Amino acid sequence: MALVGDGVGAAVLLDALSVGAAAPPGRITVVGPGVRRWRGLAFGADAVASLTNIGAAAMSVRPGDPGHYLRWAEATGTAGTAFPHRAVFGRYLEHTAGEAAARLRRRGCRVDVLTGRVTRVRRTPDGVDTRWEPLPGTAGAAVRRLESAAAVLCCGASEPADPYGLARSDGRVLAPYPLEELVAAVPPGARVAVAGTGLTAVDVACALADAGRCREITLVSRRGLLPSVRPAGPPHPVRHFTLDRIRTEGGLGGLLALLGAELAAEGLSFADLRVEWGGSESAADRLRRQLDDGGTAARALRVLRHAVGGTGAEAAGLLGLADRRRLDGRTGRKLRSLLFPMPAHTAVRVRELFDREVLRVVAGRIERGGGRGGAAFRVLPDAPGVGAVREADLVVNAVLRPSDEHLTEAEGVPPDSREGPVARMVREGHARAHPLGGVEADPLTGLLTGADGAGAPVHALGTLTQGVNAFACGLPWLARHSTRIAAALSAPG
Ligand SMILES: Cc1cc2nc3c(=O)[nH]c(=O)nc-3n(C[C@H](O)[C@H](O)[C@H](O)COP(=O)(O)OP(=O)(O)OC[C@H]3O[C@@H](n4cnc5c(N)ncnc54)[C@H](O)[C@@H]3O)c2cc1C
Known part of the structure; x- marks a missing residue:
């Protein structure tokens, strides 16, 4: 073999x-x-x-x-x-x-x-x-x-991926690992833009901040969505979202019904997650709320995470292509951010970076060529008025x-x-x-x-x-x- x-x-x-x-x-x-x-x-x-x-x-x-x-x-x-x-x-x-x-x-x-x-x-x-x-x-x-x-x-x-087509730019780190080498490559006082807002991007931000070398760190992605904070609490015993039931129910509708049954077994429903689907909260506010919140949304997330963590990959594999495409789109990205969370201890570090105003998360894109400050890159927020254009001396890729x-x-x-x-x-x-x-x-x-x-x-x-x-x-x-x-x-x- x-x-x-x-x-x-x-x-x-x-x-x-x-x-x-x-x-x-x-x-x-x-x-x-x-x-x-x-x-x-x-x-x-x-x-x-x-x-x-x-x-x-x-x-x-x-x-x-x-x-x-x-x-x-x-x-x-x-x-x-x-x-x-x-x-x-x-x-x-x-x-x-x-x-x-x-x-x-x-x-x-x-x-x-x-x-x-x-x-x-x-x-x-x-x-x-x-x-x-x-x-x-x-x-x-x-x-x-x-x-x-x-x-x-x-x-x-x-x-690694190159979501902003920056492969040939100077001042760009294509692969963030090993983190020690990345940190050593960042000039003191640099303004760093990180392509990506997932778990790898969070890893990069924490490593750069720990080394104390950056003036500011901006995480950038299309949706500006950080992974959610892992809710505390005991594991949820999965009763309905099992491979046998998934096979017989079939389709995305069937999967959702089984997840609904898991929630109902704990006296919860999808409605308890409404706060997580609202679009207006900033990444920092969402993280602060999730860290402070032990309420029903956190309980509902815990149930879903245990169910999907147990057989979610196999369940998705049994779906048809049209359903799989739906999981890959905007809703899927949101789900991913909820179901693959960062541990609370990491979230506490990230909150501290928000509080010190070292870290920002932007829904937008990175472009080559700086503005008046002469930096190598610019971070452009997608929606006008959401935040100022920022300059960056270095881009670190955190998208596989x-x-x-x-x-x-x-x-x-x-x-x-x-x-x-x-x-x-x-x-x-x-x-x-x-x-x-x-x-x-x-x-x-x-x-x-x-x-x-x-x-x-x-x-x-x-x-x-x-x-x-x-x-x-x-x-x-x-x-x-x-x-x-x-x-x-x-x-x-
Ligand atoms: C930053 C990061 C953090 C993660 N954290 C966690 C975590 O905390 N907990 C968790 O459960 N999972 C975590 N994961 C996910 C987990 O690491 C992956 O699920 C796992 O590494 C996938 O294993 P793999 O064998 O597919 O890939 P890899 O482990 O990446 O192995 C692929 C190997 O193939 C080699 N290779 C590539 N091309 C060739 C070639 N042409 N010929 C020969 N060899 C080749 C590569 O050099 C590499 O050694 C994390 C992933 C990342 C990227």
């Missing part, structure tokens, strides 16, 4: 293969650049100041063993915070992958981890033909060939490529020079691009669908299925997905 990519998905899948009831494959070969091996973008060793967005109790790599992370944290003396440090969680992933490889070897499976970049994946009548090359500058950097009976694409969406073309380049490789292996698969007819991003795949097992159909199984794991599985993000989903892929690959026939 070939695993394309060596990030979080690959680590979690190795674990799933190592603990599956069926015998593991005879040989597994992982190919990836080794830059943040097993940690991916999110959990690099540099992420010392940031905490995960999901609580420690839900960050196990094993869906059937929710205490797996917590036990590791206890054993390593890193437990004690409700939300693990990202860098610490990266160590857990490294440890998990190492243990999984050892376990697989004890079960008779040869495991090789190769440092390089996959350039091409083809289904052939005999299996899967994977071409890869060692990274530039290493000895013997000729293209090599790997033959396998199956492959899993877990090469993520590491290439929205996927239809993200089909990825290995880190360390210049983005202009080479086509990613998945894009090439699409061009050569071995995979089909999903209209909403990533590749067409079975919503539960990630098995590629819609291409030539014949040939050996190739699965997509992680960010590559984000067109199919809207709301697919985060470790819990990755763990469920990996377990299903491992089972599908081990099934006879």
Whole structure:
């Protein structure tokens, strides 16, 4: 079996293969650049100041063993915070992958981890033909060939987007990670515009503010919507929004009815969320209200978050394209901001930045060329009168490529020079691009669908299925997905 990519998905899948009831494959070969091996973008060793967005109790790599992370944290003396440090969680992933490889070897499976970049994946009548090359500058950097009976694409969406077409501007940081390098690159007293207002943008703002180097930080996106604040309280036991019920109800209307039933079970309804859908509140006012509010809107959000966090990605995968498009539009963005919140401790830091007037959030766009102050960029609010045009010396991108073309380049490789292996698969007819991003795949097992159909199984794991599985993000989903892929690959026939 070939695993394309060596990030979080690959680590979690190795674990799933190592603990599956069926015998593991005879040989597994992982190919990836080794830059943040097993940690991916999110959990690099540099992420010392940031905490995960999901609580420690839900960050196990094993869906059937929710205490797996917590036990590791206890054993390593890193437990004690409700939300693990990202860098610490990266160590857990490294440890998990190492243990999984050892376990697989004890079960008779040869495991090789190769440092390089996959350039091409083809289904052939005999299996899967994977071409890869060692990274530039290493000895013997000729293209090599790997033959396998199956492959899993877990090469993520590491290439960032360029929503404002600023790629060739000076003074622009395309990828914000590692944050330490970003912070070091910001000149003291700079005015920084951050493209994006999601969790990554919040991460960037906090890192820049902690370093105390910026005069002002402006987060910019089309809607100017920050992630909501995670409501406190116990988990909601999901009774209605289950995979079986979702399958029988069908359609977006059916999903909404099941979510309505979850709310009703707690004496709540969608009407309790009215305050969240109002459009006039500023980002700062919304954050302050959400931090102070333990009322019915917060309770309703908690119910929805637990329901959608449990099976939302799978549920979205079972919807037709028209319904999926609706989830991708304006309503979907709003839902995403509500359902994938920032932890309260992060929100407290953000509130403090608002109070000190270091941070602003703008619905608008960034343009090259400053105004009278001679800065390199301008931030233009969309609606006139909403706020003044601001100047910025530096733009930091905090938007990951929205996927239809993200089909990825290995880190360390210049983005202009080479086509990613998945894009090439699409061009050569071995995979089909999903209209909403990533590749067409079975919503539960990630098995590629819609291409030539014949040939050996190739699965997509992680960010590559984000067109199919809207709301697919985060470790819990990755763990469920990996377990299903491992089972599908081990099934006879
Ligand atoms: C900033 C940020 C914060 C996050 N925080 C959280 C959190 O707190 N909690 C949570 O649960 N989830 C979080 N996530 C989501 C989580 O990290 C992702 O779900 C997960 O990393 C996806 O795994 P992946 O394997 O698809 O991609 P990645 O982990 O990015 O791995 C992809 C790998 O493939 C490699 N690759 C790319 N191209 C090639 C090629 N051509 N050949 C070989 N290898 C290649 C890359 O170098 C990389 O190693 C966060 C994500 C981000 C970006």
